[in-house]
Amino acid sequence: QAGLTQPPSMSKGLRQTATLTCTGNINNIDNRGAAWLQQHQGHPPKLLSYRNNDRPSGISERFSASRSGNTASLTITGLQPEDEADYYCSAWDNSLSAVVFGGGTKLNVL
């Protein structure tokens, strides 16, 4: 089933700022917002931001989420080596009656 669209990869330097994007449609992001997850190789995903853009307890303020229409964004400031990971967006899709995920963006921190 159709999901959300994310760029497959991004490379940024240490201490730089990365902005990851996630594009959906009126049935998912535009309607309900998107959550963001971080996944390091060999580990389960970890929630970075709820659909309402709030951060769970313990998540660094360097991670901030926003939304404009059907596009959600995750901004990571002051990039650190440990930020190198796969980042996924997710949302509830009213049309599909399913949780949909983006294909993930692999963030490389140079």
Added chain:
Amino acid sequence: EVQLVESGGGLVQPGGSLRLSCAAFGFRFDDYAMHWVRQVPGKGLEWVSGINWNSGSIGYADSLKGRFTISRDNAKNSLFLQMNSLRPEDTALYYCGKDNSGYYKNGDLDSWGQGTLVTVSS
């Protein structure tokens, strides 16, 4: 601290069945909806199924309807996934996830287990 522990994965032949379990610790299990999400190693995440806090509403990915059944036992703080008529394309790491509300259509998975690997092969 929330902890989710999956079990029940393994090697199964095409057409076979498996029952996955997820034991939940550290939160009031019967307040929250739960999900199963799978991931082929090296690939992205795919939602499998979700269930409300009281089992009153259940949903499945369209591609899986009729073969997989989600259930929960609130008295035992456990979530289950019965998988029948398994196919090689069902091979994946299966994660149990907690929603941050009692309704799976909320779709905010705020805690994840380590996953259990299901391999479907002859």
